[in-house]
Amino acid sequence: MQFNPEALQKLIRIVGEQFVFTDDETRNHYGHDETEDYVFPPSVVVKPANAFEISEILKLANDYKIPTTPIGARTGLSGGALSIYKGIGLSMERLNKIIEIDENNLQITTEPAVITQVLREAVAEKGLFYPVDPSSQGSCWIGGNVAENSGGARAVKYGVTKDYVLNLEVVLPNGEIIWTGANTLKNSTGYNLTQLMVGSEGTLGIITKIVLKLLPQNSHSVLMLVPFYKASQACEAVSAIFRDGIVPSALEFMERDAIDWTLKYHDDISVKVKDEVQAHLLIEVDGNYPDILFSEAEKIMTVLEQFEIDEVLFADTEDEKNALWKMRRSVAEAVKSNSIYKEEDTVVPRYELPKLLEGIKSIGNKYGFKSVCYGHAGDGNLHVNIIKSDMSDDNWLTQVPLGIREIFELTVGLKGTLSGEHGIGFVQKNYMDIAFTKTHLELMESIKRVFDPNNILNPGKIFPDEL
Amino acid sequence: MQFNPEALQKLIRIVGEQFVFTDDETRNHYGHDETEDYVFPPSVVVKPANAFEISEILKLANDYKIPTTPIGARTGLSGGALSIYKGIGLSMERLNKIIEIDENNLQITTEPAVITQVLREAVAEKGLFYPVDPSSQGSCWIGGNVAENSGGARAVKYGVTKDYVLNLEVVLPNGEIIWTGANTLKNSTGYNLTQLMVGSEGTLGIITKIVLKLLPQNSHSVLMLVPFYKASQACEAVSAIFRDGIVPSALEFMERDAIDWTLKYHDDISVKVKDEVQAHLLIEVDGNYPDILFSEAEKIMTVLEQFEIDEVLFADTEDEKNALWKMRRSVAEAVKSNSIYKEEDTVVPRYELPKLLEGIKSIGNKYGFKSVCYGHAGDGNLHVNIIKSDMSDDNWLTQVPLGIREIFELTVGLKGTLSGEHGIGFVQKNYMDIAFTKTHLELMESIKRVFDPNNILNPGKIFPDEL
Known part of the structure; x- marks a missing residue:
């Protein structure tokens, strides 16, 4: 185990010995999410109790230049929680409390490690409605939903996670703790760091509290x-x-x-x-x-x-x-149990769906793969599951990425983009050049550097290997 | 007139002589918006035809370090369009076409200088609905609405401008032209530069095309x-x-x-x-x-x-x-015609409105000013018009800012913020320390520097004079 022993001692001092893990079993457990069969274990798993401990951990990570990957419910489909460069795996699991359901203002303040369905049921008990329901709502956490800007079946009428996030408490990579906005329905006060944080896949800061807008319940x-x-x-x-x-x-x-x-x-x-x-x-x-x-x-x-x-x-x-x-x-799940597969999360303006579906099938024919397509058609969001089935390992590794590239080129050509709700994470990052110019990617990377000059936070995600 | 003559010649070469103005009348006309009685004329008014000309102008502005202020319909209430440091006044008025109403995807693509009400009526003719209706909808432009993240009366049910912006064509301060996102209802592909641009008050780029989501019309x-x-x-x-x-x-x-x-x-x-x-x-x-x-x-x-x-x-x-x-x-308008006044755009969680109103009145009593309050109460957005009436000029200049500071402190204490829909612009910038920590403001300023290292674009807005 190559993890710096001095840094390890300091981690133990911050969170307590019982919340620091270096054994293989724990590391492997936190080394995968729901993305294909990838496993990237962190060197050490740390389970902080609150924003202050996270702040101390991030300061330490900067001092020692240790890659640090926030880990949620590990239900992600783009590999955002994988510790690609080892280092600290920062499990958010102890920040798991609903802080307040504010019935007067139709808002909820929650910590990130609350299961989305639990949150939805808690507000429903008060006659309130949090509409965003990813398919994994029974196991995913609200913090991960914010990090990936998750959608789900009701997004077509009610919008996605970003449409409900009013305010966030965030630990910045340098250890400072800020609230990004205010608990208001409208806000034209400075740059919208709340929305910059939503969907930033744990690369700009660690979300420790979330204020969400609620609606009256439909009956x-x-x-x-x-x-x-x-x-x-x-x-x-x-x-x-x-x-x-x-x-x-x-x-x-x-x-x-x-x-x-x-x-x-x-x-x-x-x-x-x-x-x-x-x-x-x-x-x-x-x-x-x-x-x-x-x-x-x-x-x-x-x-x-x-x-x-x-x-x-x-x-x-x-x-x-x-x-x-x-x-x-x-x-x-059913597709996953049936075959090795890769899942793409294509999204286009909804009228273009027939062209997208037809294009996917013809690209599949060209490269020799079968696909199972389903998804949130009202949003133009089609999940494309590419099935390995009896394809050779060689073709799987060489031909399929070419086909995926063509699918994304088609998507962008239809004025769509790479991901509707799963995020880019680890598995789609090398397709980002299809959606964005070099200037545009460099702009995003410069923003990343403003927040995280030492690139300690969730490195190896979103940005292509070669920019 | 101190404007660099060489730069002036180059401006004329870019947009044509008939679209460059240095006369006092034109400069004064473009030197004010609806913010109190401020007048800050630019040195030269330029009226480009399209994104390419704007790109050339911004490159020139960088070469010569010329402050450049985008000017819309000049209906703003926070002084965002004032040319505080003179330089180029970039009137957007020629980018005034609705490009496409896409009935298949319920979207509109438009240039920025379209009057909001004209846009709303154009889509209504197709049975579609753009819900955002600022009180100035008969004269303001959709581009200004995006720049300030405008709200209006229907925001309480339908949301504000940000909730309808899907994609933006933006000329960056360095002259590069990008689309910030995709024409899709959902998007989890990289950082959300679309939402970073909305409400950035013309400080991060010049918006030249806007793609908005539409709804079916309510009857x-x-x-x-x-x-x-x-x-x-x-x-x-x-x-x-x-x-x-x-x-x-x-x-x-x-x-x-x-x-x-x-x-x-x-x-x-x-x-x-x-x-x-x-x-x-x-x-x-x-x-x-x-x-x-x-x-x-x-x-x-x-x-x-x-x-x-x-x-x-x-x-x-x-x-x-x-x-x-x-x-x-x-x-x-009526209040304005009645007395010199200052308008604040306070916003709080809606249940806190009674406390806000009571606090404003008692702060007024303390500092000797009367206020007329009205606004979008469903959003917790209260416009506070502070009336000069027979107050002495001395008190108006020294006491009222202290009172405003107390009002904002109250607002933030109630988990609200400085502006719900008017923006910070020129007139509220020195209150930003109430809503944000120094770290937070420096983070925003660093983002500004990423986009605009020479600070040519709309300088003197949003950020306090002393940070």
């Missing part, structure tokens, strides 16, 4: 599963629904394989799918007035009539709704 | 004017309405004087106000279903019953609605 929803005979038409239907003036609270796309594999993976969910069906849309509308929702559902049905669809399944009970959502949320 | 609204016998109860009612689960599309507060002065200023608007009334709330709900709106209005009435209110005025026709909105939108 009703209608959920329907629509089978399409042509996947391309499912994509076309997405923008047709919006053009008709309806804003669904969810509009999810799943290719045939996504559903088949998920139904195989979860044998407790039963949905009958005809052989001819190529894709599904899962469509939800929500609000306080059931009659209005039924009439919106009818309007959606009228829009859908112009496409070739099979019989629509309406989820009548809460159990049926939960089953359909469980199916949708389990697709990633 | 109905209910508008009511509620007179309160106690101003403090009007403030209390604001958060009570939200706590009851209603999200109005507007919730505006006006003190008695604000209405009286406005009715005097616009004798075509007639609203009867009893002597005992201290304040009004103007409350709107909107949506597609009139029945729902009426039932929401009834719910609001039930909430209001717990307060001492006079008879509620419902605007039945479009004309009546327009008259009430005209009244609300004219308050600032």
Whole structure:
């Protein structure tokens, strides 16, 4: 173990011996997230209790030039929590308290290591609504959601994490602790460091407190599963629904394989799918007035009539709704259990979805890979799971990256970009030149240097290896 | 005229002689906005046609170290468009075209010098909705709205400018032209330079194209004017309405004087106000279903019953609605026509409004000034107009700034901040130490230096004179 013994002693002095780990088991445990099969263990795992301890750790990391990687729930899909250059793995797990639910101002103040679903349920108990629900909401943490600017199924109506973050307590890489903004709905006071911090993937500072805006809870929803005979038409239907003036609270796309594999993976969910069906849309509308929702559902049905669809399944009970959502949320796991894969998080203006899907398939044909596509179609956010299946290791390593590059070139050509909600992290960083000019990347890197001149915080992420 | 003659010749070569002005009349015209009675004329007014010309101008400004101030519609209230250090006044007026309304993706791409109301009407003709409506929407430009992160009456339900900006074409101070993001609803690809640019008040780059998200148009609204016998109860009612689960599309507060002065200023608007009334709330709900709106209005009435209110005025026709909105939108002008004044743009979490209003009045008593308060109460955004009236010039210059400082200290103490939607600009910059630590301000200044190492772009704004 090459970790500087003097620095280790100081770490122990900061957080206490019981919160510093150098054993292989712990290091390996904190060395991976949900990104493919990557494992990059830190040299030492440290579990601070609060912002002050984190401040001391970052000062130490600067003194000794130790790479330091913040580690959340490790549910990330872009490798943001991997300790690429070893060093300190800074687990946030002890900052796990909801500090205050402010019912007067419709706000919550929380520490980062609160499971998103726990936070959503805690505010729901007070009749309040935090709409952002990543598919991993049962295990991911709100801090990671802020770091990656996570989305989820409801983003199409309610927006993504960034749209709810009002204020952040952040430990800067130099150890200073600041609040980035104010607990207000509007703010035109200096540069928006709150929004600069959201989605910065733990490279600009460590988020220790989060103030989120909440909404009043909606009491009703209608959920329907629509089978399409042509996947391309499912994509076309997405923008047709919006053009008709309806804003669904969810509009999810799943290719045939996504559903088949998920139904195989979860044998407790039963949905009958005809052989001819190529894709599904899962469509939800929500609000306080059931009659209005039924009439919106009818309007959606009228829009859908112009496409070739099979019989629509309406989820009548809460159990049926939960089953359909469980199916949708389990697709990633199901695909993962089926084959080695790489996941891309492409996003385009929603009308371009049919072109994106067609392009992905034809690029796959060219490079010899199969893909399973699904995602938040209402946002134009398509998750592309590239399946290794029986592809040779050689082709997997050499051909697939070329194909991914072409997919991203297509995405950017359609006025989209590389990642809608997963972040760039470790696995997409060498595609950043497709989305940004050299000037633009250098500008981002200069901002990084302003915050973190010694590049101690989450190095090896976002920026391409060669700039 | 001390402007470098060589630089002047080069400016003429870039934009053409007919778009370069050095006469006093033009310089004075472009030397003020709506901020009190400040006049800071640039040495030369330049009217470029496009991003390429702006790029050349900024390169020139760097070569000769010439301060350069972007000038929009000059409706700003924080002095952002004032050429404090003379130099080039860069009028954006020729970049005045709507480039595309994309009905398939619910987006608009526009140049900055489009009047906000013109843009709103253009998209409304296609059945689409751009919700952000600053009170000056009939004269302000969308580019200025982005630069200041403007709000307006509908922000309480629909958010502020930042919530609609998807992507920006920006000329950086070094002359490079970049797009900050992508035309997508979600984006987790590198640092969010789009949001860093929004609200940066023309100090980080010149915005030359703007891509905004649009919504489907709402077809109905209910508008009511509620007179309160106690101003403090009007403030209390604001958060009570939200706590009851209603999200109005507007919730505006006006003190008695604000209405009286406005009715005097616009004798075509007639609203009867009893002597005992201290304040009004103007409350709107909107949506597609009139029945729902009426039932929401009834719910609001039930909430209001717990307060001492006079008879509620419902605007039945479009004309009546327009008259009430005209009244609300004219308050600032009316106050301005009545007395020399200073306007503050305080914002707090909305439940703190009663404390803010009470504090402002008691600070006024202490320092001997009267104030007229009104604003977007649903957002906790209170505009404080400090009235000179018969105060001595000496007290106006020495006592009022002390009072303003106390008001801001109160605001920040209530977890609010200095500006909700007007920006810091020239007039609030020396109060920034109240909202931010030295570290924090230095961080912002370092970001400014990354973009603009020679400090040519809109110098003398945002940052306090002494840091």
